[in-house]
Amino acid sequence: KAGVTQTPRYLIKTRGQQVTLSCSPISGHRSVSWYQQTPGQGLQFLFEYFSETQRNKGNFPGRFSGRQFSNSRSEMNVSTLELGDSALYLCASSLGLAGLATDTQYFGPGTRLTVL
Amino acid sequence: AQKVTQAQTEISVVEKEDVTLDCVYETRDTTYYLFWYKQPPSGELVFLIRRNSFDEQNEISGRYSWNFQKSTSSFNFTITASQVVDSAVYFCALSEVGSGAGSYQLTFGKGTKLSVIP
Numbered sequence: 533k534a535g536v537t538q539t540p541r542y543l544i545k546t547r548g549q550q551v552t553l554s555c556s557p558i559s560g561h562r563s564v565s566w567y568q569q570t571p572g573q574g575l576q577f578l579f580e581y582f583s584e585t586q587r588n589k590g591n592f593p594g595r596f597s598g599r600q601f602s603n604s605r606s607e608m609n610v611s612t613l614e615l616g617d618s619a620l621y622l623c624a625s626s627l628g629l630a631g632l633a634t635d636t637q638y639f640g641p642g643t644r645l646t647v648l
Numbered sequence: 649a650q651k652v653t654q655a656q657t658e659i660s661v662v663e664k665e666d667v668t669l670d671c672v673y674e675t676r677d678t679t680y681y682l683f684w685y686k687q688p689p690s691g692e693l694v695f696l697i698r699r700n701s702f703d704e705q706n707e708i709s710g711r712y713s714w715n716f717q718k719s720t721s722s723f724n725f726t727i728t729a730s731q732v733v734d735s736a737v738y739f740c741a742l743s744e745v746g747s748g749a750g751s752y753q754l755t756f757g758k759g760t761k762l763s764v765i766p
Contacts, residue, residue, distance in 0.1 A: 575741075577753040624754075637754060641692040
């Protein structure tokens with residue numbers, strides 16, 4: 533089975549711009565979660581999508597948004613970029629079934645975003 | 649609020665030495681899952697193990713072993729006979745039930761960078 537894929541792998545933007553990152557989950561996985569990784573804050577949860585609906589959200593400003601398509605692929609968007617948004621953005625997919633018994637989040641290689 | 653503490657920021661060992669990575673967690677949930685992930689320089693988080701809160705049996709997988717002790721809220725990871733390929737950042741994580749039914753998010757520790765010197 534193919535793993536989680538993320539595009540692009542690297543991105544350079546300037547302050548004030550917006551950016552869209554893409555994530556394709558493992559086939560059959562319906563849940564996609566996004567995490568931000570920075571040296572200072574570590575790995576932080578952004579949001580989770582399941583069946584095209586945002587099911588869970590972390591403590592990030594509204595500039596961070598996402599969506600999920602009917603094929604479970606997900607995109608996240610960051611508007612009005614700030615220098616502090618420079619980070620590795622990781623996407624994880626899981627089956628998304630109710631309860632925790634069968635679910636493990638599998639991560640993609642990440643998109644490294646640099647804001648100048 | 650949930651919390652995961654990995655007190656060891658960086659560890660260096662010589663190849664073939666054993667090394668233990670510590671993880672201490674805090675949660676009010678009675679049902680939860682603990683995870684270990686490995687992050688090599690390429691950046692991708694590689695899943696290593698999941699353990700639920702009701703299963704305190706230790707687990708061994710090749711050179712890897714995990715010791716889960718609910719009494720001390722610890723979930724430590726030991727690599728036996730370390731190899732250069734084990735060099736990576738290792739993260740311990742705790743599941744946290746999300747607001748949506750069936751949803752959960754991971755709370756990560758800050759990670760331990762392991763360097764295995766040949």
